[in-house]
Amino acid sequence: MNVERHVELASNIRHSLARLGPDDHEMAIEAAMLAGTHWLNAALHAHGVAGEDEDVVHCSMLVVNLVRTYTVVEPDLVGALQEIEDLRPLHVRGDVPGGPAAADRALALLAAMQQRALEAIALTAPTADSPKEAR
Structure with a gap:
């Protein structure tokens, strides 16, 4: 999948x-x-660092060398996604108290992820002086 489609789906x-x-x-x-x-x-x-045919589904399913690479490039995004993943077993089909607070935390992390991803996309976008790169 390409950058634009990921942004569209995340926004939806x-x-x-x-x-x-x-x-x-x-x-x-x-x-x-x-x-x-x-x-x-x-x-x-x-x-x-990831081709259009290399989408992360869960951080926990990545091989170690990819986690390390992605963490070097986008430590805040990887860390936030890992934290959201850690909330799932406890509060999604789980019975641990505090589900609404966990959801609030997940949504706060998501907002930070959106902001950081949009910054990264803007920083890496080709300029009028540079050749357009495939996304």
């Missing part, structure tokens, strides 16, 4: 999140995970 998920209520913490955490994955992938593609 973000808009859908506005429809959730306070009792929908499981869906909020799941949506934050999915949208956050799109933001991470968009940034990694923009940096050129």
